[in-house]
Amino acid sequence: MNYWLMKSEPEDFSIDDLARKDFEGWNGVRNYQARNFMRDDMALEDLILFYHSKSAQPSIVGIARVVKTAYPDPSQFDPTSKYFDPKATVSKPRWYQVDIAFVEKYSKPISLKHLKSITPLQDMVLITHPRLSISPVSPEQWQLISQLAQT
DNA sequence: GCCAACGTTGGC
DNA sequence: GCCAACGTTGGC
Numbered sequence: 001m002n003y004w005l006m007k008s009e010p011e012d013f014s015i016d017d018l019a020r021k022d023f024e025g026w027n028g029v030r031n032y033q034a035r036n037f038m039r040d041d042m043a044l045e046d047l048i049l050f051y052h053s054k055s056a057q058p059s060i061v062g063i064a065r066v067v068k069t070a071y072p073d074p075s076q077f078d079p080t081s082k083y084f085d086p087k088a089t090v091s092k093p094r095w096y097q098v099d100i101a102f103v104e105k106y107s108k109p110i111s112l113k114h115l116k117s118i119t120p121l122q123d124m125v126l127i128t129h130p131r132l133s134i135s136p137v138s139p140e141q142w143q144l145i146s147q148l149a150q151t
Numbered sequence: 152g153c154c155a156a157c158g159t160t161g162g163c
Numbered sequence: 164g165c166c167a168a169c170g171t172t173g174g175c
Contacts, residue, residue: 007161030159031170054161112162131160131169 002041003137005049005126006064006100015050015062015105023101027073028083030095034134039070039096048100049137049145051126052109059109060145068099106149120144
């Protein structure tokens with residue numbers, strides 16, 4: 001079982017949007033590191049911290065889980081999509097996605113500001129690599145954050 | 152293979 | 164909306 005953090009701009013797709021759906025295909029990821037995490041390391045039922053970026057108070061807002069492992073992101077083949085990639089082919093896809101589903105919404109979000117104030121969380125990839133949209137979370141970090149969510 | 156130019160992310 | 168940090172592209 002692995003733990004992850006995935007960012008989304010709530011104006012594009014929020015935890016409430018996720019809660020309304022059976023699942024969501026996590027398409028449009030166009031960063032190789034993030035792709036590799038999805039393609040190579042994400043397993044069924046892995047748990048995900050769902051993070052709202054570019055919001056007034058960037059925060060972890062809830063939990064999702066992986067319900068389908070990596071498969072080629074169809075938007076890379078669609079010339080009308082903003083995620084179209086002319087260098088990708090069906091036989092040699094470049095971009096992958098997973099499907100995720102809603103698990104829970106925190107009653108109170110945990111802000112980035114709060115996370116940055118907690119010494120043992122300073123090595124979170126979220127903090128050391130602030131522009132990565134998908135990042136691994138250690139079991140220790142997961143446990144600590146789960147405790148924060150309950151207070 | 153270097154690196155300048157360019158595009159994107161995301162906190163503020 | 165700004166802009167620093169960083170990733171990617173492409174000419175040489």
